Each structure stands twice: as C-alpha cells, then as structure tokens.
Amino acid sequence: MELWPWLTAALLLLVLLPTLSRSARFYAKIGLYCVLCFTVAAVASVVCLLRHGGRTVENMSIISWFIRSFKYLYGLRFEVKGRQKLAVDRPCVIISNHQSILDMMGLMEVLPDRCVQIAKRELLFLGPVGLIMYLGGVLFIDRQRSRTAMTVISDVGKRMVREKVPIIPVVYSSFSSFYNYKTKLFTSGTIKVEVLDAIPTTGLTIADVPELLDTCQQAMRATFFHVSQLPRENGAPAGPDAQASQ
Secondary structure: OHHHHHHHHHHHHHHHHHHHHHHHHHHHHHHHHHHHHHHHHHHHHHHHHHHHHOOOOOHHHHHHHHHHHHHHHHOOOEEEOOOOHHHOOOOOEEEEEEOOOOHHHHHHOOOOOOOOOOEEEEHHHHHHHHHHHHHHEEEEEEEOHHHHHHHHHHHHHHHHHHHOOOEEEEEEEEOOOOOEEOOOOEOOOOEEEEEEEEOOOOHHHHHOOOOHHHHHHHHHHHHHHHOOOOOOOOOHHHHHHHEEOO
C-alpha cells in the first residue's frame, strides 16, 4: 500500500489549518486523525511483523507507542493518577468510559502489558487499521450474530467467576473543554485520567452481576464529575459509558 498519498494529504492539512474556519478546522483535524490512524497502522503492521512475526498480544506495546505520539501533534496532555494500580501480577478486567474517537489515545496512555482488548468485528475490515488490531491480539465480536458475541463475553465472564479477578475502572475527564462535535470545537487541552481502586469479585455469583455493574458505574460516574469539575445538578452531562477490555 502506497503511504505517500496519505502523508502528502496529512501535510497539506497541517499547512491549511490556520486559514480555515472553525468548522473547517474541526473536520480537517478529524480527517487528519483518520489519515494518521491508517498511515500509522500500516507502518506499525510492518514493524509488528518484523518484530514478532504475526498475531500476538506482545504487539500491543508497539501499537501503543505509535498511538501515544498523536498527542504531540494535537497538543494534548494526559495527567494520570493511580497508574500503579494497574501494575498487578494477576489477571484483571479494565473498564473505561467512552466519549469519542479520541478515546484510543487515552487508553494507550495507561494500557498495561499483555492487555487483550475487545472490539466490534466491523473494525477488522478497515484495511491497515483492521490488520494492526488483528496483529495486536484484539478479540473481535460480531454484533450482528449475538450468539457469537455472547460466547466471547461469556468466556470472559466465566474466567472472572472462576479466577475471581478484580475489576479496575479507569476514568477519563470530559473532553468538552477542547473537543465538542456540536460546536465544532477541536483545540489543544489536558485530559485527566484516574485509575480507581480495584473492585473485588471474590465470592460473587452471576446473581451479583447487576449490583456489581451498578457499583462500577456509580464509582466511575462520581469520579468523572470530580476530575472533569462538572456539576452533578440538572443540566450536567450524562455520566461515563463503560467500555471493557480484559
């Protein structure tokens, strides 16, 4: 795959950005982000194949290094609190809040070694992006075939119950101060990331899952408003959605 057209387009966007309207700058930055994703995915795929020879979760450290470099181009800073809580010597389940396509950068800031992610199957067919996700050991779920999707989730759930692995919530502050699709805002900014204390699952059964989910959601919601410095009264944004990776 020729990379020069993608790189040329990215450089052209950078040159034109200062002269564009706010709305045009927004879409230009989104376009540049997509170009970066495809270009970096192609380059990273080659590196992963040369380094490890094929599909393995070990490739995720290479992918993470490439994606973390995006923040310098977009003027984003990540302030991480509690990173040491992810340095566990046993399996765990990591859940984080979802806000936009920029979530990927935040995830890579705290992603532990040998972390297997779950993604929708449609992403597998996005050319080099799908290839690099496959090489990184991502588990793909076909949401059109609920039985297949539930099998993957069920396997994760059974392992959680069998090994009583803890859940570690990771919360990213609101992007609204620098990224807003409705107002076409996309500038530089700071994202606060807080890793919460692990929520134990020892002794729990399937019947306890609803209460466990509620515990996770309430803890993440409270932290989201705190790190985002947002009010919790009427008119406040909705709390964080949970997106899981094991």
